[in-house]
Amino acid sequence: SQELEQSPQSLIVQEGKNLTINCTSSKTLYGLYWYKQKYGEGLIFLMMLQKGGEEKSHEKITAKLDEKKQQSSLHITASQPSHAGIYLCGADPGSGSTLGRLYFGRGTQLTVWP
């Protein structure tokens, strides 16, 4: 099965600081999803990347997929307490019929203190 490594496991930052979370795969990624999860809640979809070199932004969160399509990074600019939670990356291991059957990383716990 495909393995996704997320780093760091946890991150504690002061409000206003920038931060980056990484997601690395040993195999080519056909689709890379980023989600945010708060305790007791479901996953909130942030964005999905498919093309090598692709970059997407949503508010202060930017995600990139490298050219080789084996690593993605999630960057938060000027972090706020509302950014706190667990960030999960999920990978689609193949195209077409396997869409939605994702493999997930273990998550990065983000704490933002005022």
Add this chain to the structure above:
Amino acid sequence: NAGVTQTPKFRILKIGQSMTLQCTQDMNHNYMYWYRQDPGMGLKLIYYSVGAGITDKGEVPNGYNVSRSTTEDFPLRLELAAPSQTSVYFCASSYGDIGLLDTFGSGTRLTVV
């Protein structure tokens, strides 16, 4: 629209008991999924369905059963609960093979004692 609705939110089971986790969606999505999330781990796919009457195993199907009699509902059945099934269960849906997996339920937290 309610999106994906899961019930119950919490449940404690004794070893050997059975239960059904309910999942329903009102978006007319034909693909539905069950994932489990163990503490400190990523989500793992249990079963999925590409339409009414069609189900298939995911990565960790042992100890579970599913059915899909309607587009809206995708219940997950635990027949003989074991402590290893203590987990948080998430149901998700997407619109076919061109849809993003962007809609998850809020989860069912199950403890087997």
